[in-house]
Amino acid sequence: MAKIIPFKAVRPTRDKVSLLAARSYDSYTALQVESRLRDNPFSFLHIVNPGYKYQKEISGEERYGLVKNRYQEFKEDGIFIQDEKPSLYIYKIVNRDGLEFSGIVAAASVQDYENDLIKRHEDTLEFREQIFKEYLKTVGFNAESVLLTYPDNLELEGIINAVMQRRPEYEFTTTYRDTHYVWNVDDEALLQKIQKIYSEMPALYIADGHHRSASSYLLAKDLKEENPHHTGEEAYNFFMSYLIPESNLKIYEFNRLVKDLNGLEKQEFLIKLDEYFRIENRGMEYYKPSKLHHFSMYLDGEFYSLYLRKAKYEIKNALDALDTHILFMTILKPLLGIEDLRNDQRIEYSHGKKDLAYVKTAVDSGNFAVGFGLLPVTTEEMKMIADEGLKMPPKSTYIEPKLRSGVTIYEF
Known part of the structure; x- marks a missing residue:
């Protein structure tokens, strides 16, 4: 019942990916942000903090427009490329503690979110949803995946392990001492097989990214109303997600x-x-x-x-x-x-x-x-609350993995 689709990711060239990939902006201290912006012209932080170019704090709609400009400049300068064929992306992380996470980057359906096939366990704040919706509407891309989880599936695990035997498209270690690997999957038969496995799952669960998924849903509603030829297959009807099996989640208190x-x-x-x-x-x-x-x-x-x-x-x-x-x-x-x-x-x-x-x-x-x-909250507790339509108190879970922003980008 769950629908996921491949997409043509915009992503950094192989030689730039380690320089470009960035943690979530709010995970850096002010000094860390300053040093990365000063010393690394390829950091994705230059895109999300466009005021640095002018040594000025910029917010609101003015910032959104400049984020879009910086993004376009990275594309024009050949720092980003776009895949020619729709793909799914196998993404593996080995973190500094030796924990391994393997999953699939795909586009998930806002219709599934609306119909509670993508289940949530946290309340969201309406003002944050609206702010991020307007941001997405201006910039036109997702750079940070929503983390979705599903019951362990041996067939899917076998496919992921088989793909990971090949040489990855990306293999890089960050200064945070996490090592990242990415493999493209664009074979049509294999894509259909993966999509079929997900379509037979009764539900997916949001592990992290409740505001991002809610904002994508609100954006899709807006763009649907503005599009007299809406079909439901437009790119804005989906949002970038990282799907990993339940056993692969690491939940901290x-x-x-x-x-x-x-x-x-x-x-x-x-x-x-x-x-x-x-x-x-x-x-x-x-x-x-x-x-x-x-x-x-x-x-x-x-x-x-x-x-x-x-x-x-x-x-x-x-x-x-x-x-x-x-x-x-x-x-x-x-x-x-x-x-x-x-x-x-x-x-x-x-x-x-x-x-x-x-x-x-x-x-x-x-x-x-x-x-x-x-x-720590368990995966089973999280799922039971989502299944009963209830919501956890804020700050109930700190969940890994945390993907880097800018490694795969979904445009709509």
Whole structure:
């Protein structure tokens, strides 16, 4: 039932790909951005930060137009080429920790998104959807794939492994010490076979990229209304995606840091926690939860384990059973007064790759009063929430792999 299609990717020449490929813009510090823009004229960051040419901060519609201009200049200068035949792209990453991810870059259907064949587990912010929709409408391309996942499929795995026996079109290692490999697949018989396998899957799941997929859907609605000859096969009816099997996802937790105890004294806070949790003081032991509904807390120089009192908390659906939701419903909202997890300035998030030492340091610095550590969400939990039409709290998952921007570009 899921529809994916090959496309003619715009992509860097083989000799430039390692110089051009960039992480997501907001993953760099200001100093890192400055050094890359200064020292690397081929970086994709020059396209998404076009004001650097004029040493000026540019935003809004003016920036969108300049992004399009920079992109066209890269094409005119031969830094980008476009494939002559529609292709799917096998993409493999071996990251700095030795983890391997292999999947397929393809164009996924906005119709499937609308019909809930591409399922989502996170809420999106309407203003961000609209901003990114207008950006896409002006620039006319996707440079960053939405991460989609599906149940492991042995036939598809065999095809991917067979293709990866060939010499890749790209093989490059980044300064971040991740190695990337890309293979083109343009054989029509093989393309049809891959598409048929996906068409027999009842659903795909968004792992990362909820705002990107929502914005692509909104853009398609706009362009459909503007096109009296709309057929449903136009390029704007699809968005670039990276599809990998569920077993290939790596999901990390997002730990929580809160700046104050909402006017409560330490002992008063602990007594209130006791209603919902069995509490044990672990002292300086780095306690990391190992079971569902167990939490770590760092407060006033000491770690605590918090075990949910199941008799006190009713679980009626998949969301109720999710640890990030339990933490919100039992501690963050009623005790610490945090109702808006996206916008409240008193809470910050730290993904699990930074571990509990980061949480401890942040609290010890005096910038935060308390930190909470959680277990990572599982793929099954994520799917159950999506299947029930529910939405996780924000910052429930930090998911790898993270593709580089600009390696394959989808035009519409």
